[in-house]
Amino acid sequence: MTSGTNFHGMIAMVTGGGSGIGRAVCQILARDGARVSVCDVNLQSALETVASLEHQGDHVAFYMDVTDKNSVSNALSATQEKLKGTPTLLVNSAGIVRRTRFLEMSEETFMEVVHVNLKMPNIYETTMVSLQGTFLVSQVVCNAMIDRDVARKGSVVNIASLAGKNGLAMKSGYAATKGAVMALTKSCAKELAKTGIRVNCVLPGAIRTPMLALSPEEHVMEGLKANPLGRAGEPEEVAELVAFLLSGKSSYMSGADVEVTGGHGF
Template identity: 45%
Template sequence: MVSLFGGRIALVTGAGGGIGQAISRILARDGARVVVTDINEKELRIQSSSLINPNDHLALHLNVSDSSSVKSVFQETKNHYGNYPVLLAQAAGITRDNFLKKLDEKQFTEVLDVNLKGTFLVQKELITHLEESGETGAVVNISSIVAKHGNMGQGNYAASKAGVEAFTKSTAKELGKNGIRVNCVLPGFIDTEMIKTVPENVMSMLLYVTPLKRMGKPEEVAEVVSFLLSDKSSFMTGACIEVTGGLSV
């Protein structure tokens, strides 16, 4: 089997969560050396050891909303491999759901700090090193279908993910001249821990209006991410691909 990535270094944020775990597994399967990062160190160790060729990979604690933490992860990666990452999959994300009248400033700010500010900080650090070295690279940011349509009780989350989509398109325009591609994926309702907070009656309604009549699997998102990071998508940048089972059709 031909390796898609040939040992290129890929950084995955949010690698302790369902989609991030799946992305890490698929990238390792496809021949990347994966730097799995998350704020949850226990989940990281489990995740790293479960990847194919576990000695090829590195597990590092990362708070994406803290610029010093971001810089530290890139330096530790360089110290370990001798090079910085050239591929980036940003799956770090949180929810703090509440209706507008009950949503407080802390809940709103926490979600934007992780989901949007974190996307900015990590991508900026990657780009800085890519441009210094003259290497090309690829980024995939994880947005959400909620970014396009909104969702009751998720004003903060929807706003953060809409920002990720806009940030992806803007930076794709900036970075294309340097051979750096930036795309994003908009998952629908995927079978992860995050989805378990959705009330059963709401989930039934969502499945009813989803043409494929089921939730997605994390691996189905991860396969698209791998494609977008690989040279198979070499003429794609600024694209935002929905993986929703047809929810928005």
């Protein structure tokens, strides 16, 4: 498969790159010439992704816990050293979901999802000492782009979810964090525009990933009955849109929320 996007000479960092949409994004970016830093809390999965990429030798895999600033900074430094440059393409794909009834959800479960998918500062702390998840990775990498004077080439894509717009029964914590990612995208897009960094957001619907596999089959099939295309999407179908949003072909897009849903949720 060929593409109109061209990332030759560019470095990309993808969180959650060890599986699902993140892995597909890595594969599409490598196909289109980018050198990819595959980051995941499961290093073995990240290494497997690297082994699947075109242009072997151009890519690296690193352990990254997106809830730990030191882990994020270490992965960025290692990427800069190994790939001899600073990433100007960033995809925040790391995320988790916990299936729990809203009225029965524990605070611990809710905050576990918040920490990974967004991570807001602890409201009981007097200083903001731990900005993690999508916020933290974006902050660390975008600061590096600015410091290295490559921000004018910068493009960030956050993976949210249709659930962030429409809500999702049994997964209220997940939906809440994805709605926050959408708002964060728009805020960052406004603040970073003057630096040249564009920030956009993708809202996938039901996509055939390991996360979807966690849902009971009967619930998935019931949901697909309301989908005009009548099927789940493939990770590659999301990844192609991510590549477009990262590329110069979307040069007048920033702060956008773009749905990839098969028509579900109109």
